[in-house]
Amino acid sequence: MSRILTLNAGSSSLKFGLFDASVPEPPLVASGHVDSIGSPNAGITVKAADGAPLAAEGPGPVKDHADALDRVLSLVARLFPGAAVDAVGHRVVHGGPDHDAPVALTPAIAEDLDRFSPFAPLHQPHNLAGVRAAMARFPGAVQVACFDTAFHRRHPWENDTFALPRAYYDKGVRRYGFHGLSYEFIAGHLREAAPLLHSGRVVVAHLGNGASMCALLDGRSVGSTMGFSALDGLPMGTRCGQLDPGVLLYLMDQEGMSAAEITDLLYRKSGLLGLSGLSNDMRRLEAADTPEARQAISYFTFRIRRELGALAAVLGGLDAVVFTGGIGENSRLVRARVCDGMHWIGLDLDPDANAANAPEISAKLSRVRVLVVPTDEERVIARAAARHLEGRPYPTQRSLR
Template identity: 45%
Template sequence: MQTILTINGGSSSLKCTLFKAEKDNATPIYQFKLGNILGDPRITLKDGNGDKITPPSIDVSGIDKPERHKKALSTVLEWLAEHTPHLEITAFGHRVVHGGEQYSAPVLINEHVLKQLKTFIPLAPLHQPYNLLLIEACQALAPELPQIACFDTMFHVGQPAVERHYAIPRKFTEEGIHRYGFHGLSYEYIQKSLSHISDKAGKAKTIVCHLGAGASMCATLQGKSIASTMGFTAVDGLPMGSRCGNLDPGVLLYLQRHHHMDTDALEKMIYQESGWLGVSGLSSDMLTLHQANTPQAEEAIDMLAYRIALELGRLSAALGGLEQIVFTGGIGENDADLRERVLNRSQWLGVVFDEKANTNNLQVISTELSKITVRVIPTNEEAMIALHTLDVIDA
């Protein structure tokens, strides 16, 4: 039995979960969620049963923004040291968004690995810098503990070349410019959950819809990734909270030539100013859009549903058929309206869903008449990180 702290950081957020981990099982003890780290931080803390308890306070006034993730992590470690002196952390497990060509499995972090991971920052500018910032924070706060990197890209290694490669000069493909796919830790957890339901569910022709502010879809066959919506970077595919998703490259050339937008301006637009935020002109938060009651907010919601339905068709073609759909992620698990929009557009596939089951977010929302089983399954990236970390340190 090992005690592992998983670390999952964003540009202004940090999620840490303390796990007791043993072979094929990770049990949460405490779950920390810190938001708005770069502004006025807020913290929620839950015990292993999911019940809220009084969180520690955090004061970042006078602390430079680049140091605030370290301060947030320090707050978590200090609280754990005070309240769980009987538990000694044995390792840190990190979510790292991009593993590039080099990393197709979890890896023990050293200076060489960290240096290589920094070269992937341009491929995931919203996430990779903060993933690595937290690794460096752990090195400073607890240098004696091993750190394991678990990659969002690794689940998709092994996709067929016809899916993975772009129609560009081969020299660029050989340089590593190809589709990688992301949200792999989530897809891996869902696949594990399906296998626990039944052998048939685990091996079925399945499309998993991971829907949150970052959204993607993945086609799996026999438990393996066959195709996905995200590509070379995590800006591709579905329209997301502030990311544009699939976009004709000619649009970027046009904006560069006729609106005189340089690389930085284009990057900011496609990562931070587009998606639901850009279409609605209001927010990158789906709940806010549902409550807005404006034509632009409605368009943003319906565009997402439409694009999900389109990708169900493409990914079904990659699978040679479809037997199962899984909705997961914060929106996939909780937004019955969006699921209904998607499934109404997917009736041609043979989908028949139960409106009451969908409204209540039940685990199975299809009816017995449906040719395709439709499930709602909560994801748990942190549990996968803990299990991968355990495998590496026990090896």
């Protein structure tokens, strides 16, 4: 039976899905994930489309993403021995200035995409390692890259540029935005479930170990908190978020730090982990309730509120806020902290609905609706792969330039 395999590599995780490729809207057959890659306590789980467990391994060591991918592919082959993988869809974080839609991969395109690894060092190398491994394992399958940056590639110019000499913009030094697959899913969900909101002014908060926010106008991205790299904007699990560039000059001149040391600091030792001195896991920080953990959560929610106001200004108003991602979907505390005191913008939370993790958590009289929508990046990837298999064109955003 014809199948589509999706691979979604995060900074310390790997999500995968197996979809039925025989219909235009491919249904999920099975999904799974590898957690805590690089630690001795990694785990691999696989479940059926209805959530029933199919397989589990660990806790135990998973050395790196290459090791995780090899074990995932072996598990899939063992669980579905009759499945013919006709297409593999890959999440590729950075597509640069030219890729505004999914693309069928060749070795040459994969090599070219490696140019953007310095812009997303926690993700791009792992994404491309998955591409090469899947090409080797499934040589007859169509390999499709789906870019996290593509959804943002039609920003207005002023939302896309830095105030540097214009030659740098032409060289690709610009604001790209990330988490585009998640935002594309949310936009599609709103189009089907809440068409009036879809045509309005919506801020989506994708909150997880990686975190960003996106301003949607008529379902299109017009602003994002992330910029040139996946470091900008909100603080994240181990990434710093917004930072005065003068801090980098100080670290180089006064602390004598090299580029590699600064990269390690900003990508792997900062964010919630650096602020708390404890963990990058919001669940653990909420349970710990130490002064440092409370301060880390306070800074995280403060930055979200600040960016919410800024994106509302980009949109010229606000009709809805959507929380998604691991923290956005599950942390009642974070959602409450973000919404607290936002009556001035027309946003009022229903505490009981928030405590119940309801799909809509705004108060009945709130002018701004507040939704909680689980994201599904794998489904977006599977749809793109199915389009390539069938030779259908992929819709892109209308240009706002």
